[in-house]
Amino acid sequence: MSQTDYKEIEQLLASAEEEKLVKGLKLIKQEIARVGSSEARPLFEMLYSLFYIDPLEYPELVPVLEEAITLTVGFGSWVIPVLLDKLDSGDIKAQMAIAQALGRIGADAVDPLVNEYHIRDDTSKRIFILYALGKIKSPKIVKAVDAALDSCSASDMELRDTATRAIGKFIESIPPEDLPANTKLRIIKSLKANLACENPGVRAKAIRSLCKLAKYGHLNAEEKKEVHTICQRLLGTDEHFDWDRAFVVRKEAQEGLKYL
Template identity: 55%
Template sequence: MPEHPYQQIENLLSSADAEKIHQGLELVRKEIARIGSKEARPLFEMVATLFHFDMLDRPDLVPVLNEAVSLVVGFGDWVIPELLRELDDGDLKAQLTIGHALGRIGADAIQPLIAEYHATDNPARRVFILYALGKIKSPRVEQAIPLALEALNSPDLELRDTATRAVGKFAECIPSFSDAVRTEILEKLRRNLSDSSPVIRAKAVRSLGKLAKFGHLTSEERHSLKTILERLMGIDEHYEWDYAYIVRREAEEAYQYVQ
């Protein structure tokens, strides 16, 4: 008796062999073309199991994971709430991949992500929502700025860390900020330059550098940032550099944008 197509797909996707997984994804693609993406929920559930791969343990599976993400993104808007539900799984590897997939979906995911952020008070869940928003390359991500501004002050280290990174990512694709928003971003990023976590300090420097790189700063703000960066690198008259190498490295990178 011939194997049911979905059983064949499931068997291939559950393999540890990259080529067999690729074959399974090819069958998924053909089946979607046959039935339409809106009827493909069972296929999504099978493909989503690949999000749990450990890429550090199995770097050979990176291409098929990327292929799986592309397939999921192509399912359409109905997959957004499904991906948000998958965030509850608690598997960090899967959560990062889901965040990447939501980011790849783009502007259509912004409002669902914002709504989900407001619907939860779980800092871990909010971290991955902000992470996903930071992956979206659309000016419409400006709608998420209030979330990031609030999270920049969070007592939760991971949420504060993700927000510090996110505002820099937003600066890459938002044409301009209002004076009030820009001032608040600068104030909070500067405050995070004194964070006890060197990783957060480094990300604050990186985001400040992106504000300069993408033309969001006035000449006075650029000069002020230059002074801050010189202090962090220890090249001003005080020689009081940041003790963390990652902070000094980010300062050196950002310095080129304030010359």
């Protein structure tokens, strides 16, 4: 493909018309197949421009954004550090798309994301890193537990909320035999502490993640009984009749009872 052809793709992807964007993506897909993903860095830069699409303002372009993310994921491991560098873009729409792409890359992204978490002390970047880690479906995600636990007690409520949710997502992918006993106890302690958080969203995610420990086989009989008691307390069905005032918390507790 000539420079003229690349220019055509750039012009197509600069359009706000869905038809032209789809055509541009089709040409990129064909070119990736021709040159190979390892030689496709210029094509990634073109795709990245679509990460700025606002799915709320332009819902009709969501399929375009999804295809751009899918093609980016197909580049493989070389694109991981490039995406991490792009997190500094400062645009929340692009950061969200980056996080989705990193999450969909999967296990290969775990170590780079965890390393990036420890390097960064910027709250907003850590939020997107934990969000991306929560998208990864691999037993290797056990390596990210310490990072999430680190932020489960953060003073920033959005970071704490994201970390508490991430713990539950990690649990879905970690076999019980791969979760060290002391790590499990730290998770339980952290989630129980967040049940006292003033933010109802954090409390809801804390009880959801606790119940996921039961759902995915991480709790013994005594631990299940303890979580069952917690759910009853949140629902106000124990002897104290002092339920959690937030409906979203009670909803998660009610849902979690089926696993206890």
